């Protein structure tokens with residue numbers, strides 16, 4: 001038996017937890033930590049013996065589900081054989097070369113090379129440096145600004161945190177970093193004028209992007225970064241025509257497109273990548289989360305042919321590509337990713353996310369769309385969200401002090417369901433492991449419905 005009290009005390013006195021109200025936690029006012037002790041399939045267990053359906057796959061990452069021994073064995077095999085060697089100056093391992101080759105074959109756009117990191121944040125940091133490097137090397141040293149979207153989420157480090165378009169990630173942290181500019185969110189429900197169609201709204205967002213590029217001056221704008229489906233900012237699939245309109249503007253001004261596939265990649269939307277689903281042709285692609293299903297940390301910045309060609313061409317002049325981490329291409333992480341992608345392919349998890357995902361979207365709509373306090377039910381594949389409002393006619397929001405989203409999420413947790421209160425508005429978010437069954441989807445939707453009825 002583990003000593004729950006001792007773990008809680010040790011944790012409280014020493015761990016600086018992300019996204020946690022420090023004083024409430026330190027003084028015990030927000031209760032004890034949840035000590036997570038195990039996971040199997042779509043469920044996790046805590047130290048008090050409670051079991052929860054994890055309908056958020058950790059943080060949208062455990063796509064293959066918990067407890068897959070095949071991945072644990074691949075990790076152990078690599079650790080026994082060679083736990084670590086670096087990849088500087090052309091060192092490699094069999095697992096890394098295999099992984100990199102398969103990513104180049106499967107990634108969207110015209111992938112050429114893969115740079116490995118450890119998190120979505122550092123991969124997006126790398127993408128920013130690649131944009132700057134590329135434009136320096138091709139003699140466009142002013143073309144450095146990066147445009148991202150309001151409500152986009154790209155990480156928490158200095159540049160990726162600045163790309164993130166929610167002010168509470170910037171406050172008191174001296175972000176955003178100069179040279180990162182934001183444009184409007186692709187959120188039809190909140191952003192459209194009365195009666196404006198999705199198509200017209202998409203055209204307006206593209207026109208606003210063009211105005212921004214012109215205002216900033218096109219020869220200073222290097223890249224646009226976006227998630228194919230807006231994730232942490234509200235789980236919002238793009239409105240019709242959005243990506244077509246946006247890409248036309250980017251091409252007109254020679255602005256690189258970075259597709260942040262950290263959530264969408266490897267099947268989440270029902271296609272291999274969000275870019276595949278929405279016909280996005282990115283120059284640079286960021287992946288993390290689903291790449292290893294969270295079993296070990298790994299991310300990648302996938303570099304397209306256009307950018308890479310300039311880098312290679314300039315190499316005799318500028319010398320080595322001077323960027324890399326001790327753990328870039330870590331062999332254990334590469335072995336884990338290969339084992340995870342073997343499962344994703346063998347079990348056809350993208351197809352599964354499409355079919356089970358369609359059942360999920362239907363069930364969510366059936367159970368929630370008619371409720372008076374529901375403004376919108378939305379999603380794609382195995383990503384879904386319910387947005388709660390005080391008045392669905394006027395779209396008046398609930399008073400934030402009521403913490404409606406957080407209370408529903410808490411009520412769900414008390415019933416054994418983890419569904420996330422999204423950080424922006426009263427939104428309950430879902431991203432279950434892609435191995436979830438239709439019967440489990442029904443259970444998830446019923447538990448969420450019961451929790452909602454309990455609170456409102």
Ligand code: PLP
Nearest residue numbers: 119120121153154155260262263
């Ligand atoms: N990009 C997207 C779209 C994300 O959702 C996240 C994390 O949720 C990140 C980047 C940052 O990844 P990480 O938390 O691994 O740094």
